[in-house]
Ligand SMILES: Nc1ncnc2c1ncn2[C@@H]1O[C@H](COP(=O)(O)OP(=O)(O)OP(=O)(O)O)[C@@H](O)[C@H]1O
């Protein structure tokens with residue numbers, strides 16, 4: 001087992017089996033622009049983007065035995081059981097050669113958060129939080145046009161409720177640890193990314209890479 005040097009001890013490099021990774025949780029309301037900006041971060045900063053929602057949608061498409069249950073939960077805007085989502089995230093991390101991940105749209109509630117930390121041992125480097133009004137998010141979701149079963153006004157209202165009641169407490173938890181970097185996500189896309197760049201450039205100037213010292 002290795003240990004971090006003095007220079008990297010504040011970087012969250014954690015064990016996932018034998019793999020040590022740096023993770024940023026990307027959180028924010030439905031339609032706040034998480035996926036859009038994750039694509040920009042991937043392009044500029046070499047992270048791998050893992051959208052929990054995309055992994056769940058891929059699981060439905062794969063014909064998995066959990067597919068019908070997941071589809072029903074998504075249609076209702078409900079949170080899929082932790083063990084299902086964590087397994088998908090864990091597999092995606094282990095199968096990927098990268099060691100830097102943006103985990104988008106997870107953890108969705110406190111139980112997700114605690115289970116993920118317990119199972120994977122991963123603590124996020126920080127949480128990138130997209131702050132946006134419901135009015136603006138609703139406008140974006142109704143205009144998204146990607147054929148998602150949950151982009152209709154009835155499900156959107158349910159998703160907003162779940163976000164406020166279950167997901168915001170996760171942000172508050174990380175806020176209490178000083179780990180939240182809040183972004184004004186109501187701005188136009190290029191301006192939001194300018195703000196994100198400040199955060200990731202400062203992270204890149206710290207020691208970002210994994211340091212393994214054989215003992
Ligand atoms: N800053 C922005 N201004 C205007 N439109 C935006 C902005 N960011 C994203 N959008 C648009 O809003 C829609 C939702 O964006 P995106 O899919 O990135 O959100 P999300 O947070 O990933 O949503 P979800 O939680 O539902 O997956 C998309 O059509 C996207 O093009």
Ligand SMILES: O=c1ccn([C@@H]2O[C@H](COP(=O)(O)O)[C@@H](O)[C@H]2O)c(=O)[nH]1
Nearest residue numbers: 052053073074077078079080105106108
């Ligand atoms: O960790 C998660 C992530 C997502 N879900 C379900 O999927 C939909 C869509 O998620 P997006 O992040 O908007 O793509 C969400 O409303 C949940 O039903 C989940 O259960 N757990």
Ligand SMILES: [Mg+2]
Nearest residue numbers: 034035051053
């Ligand atoms: Mg998304």
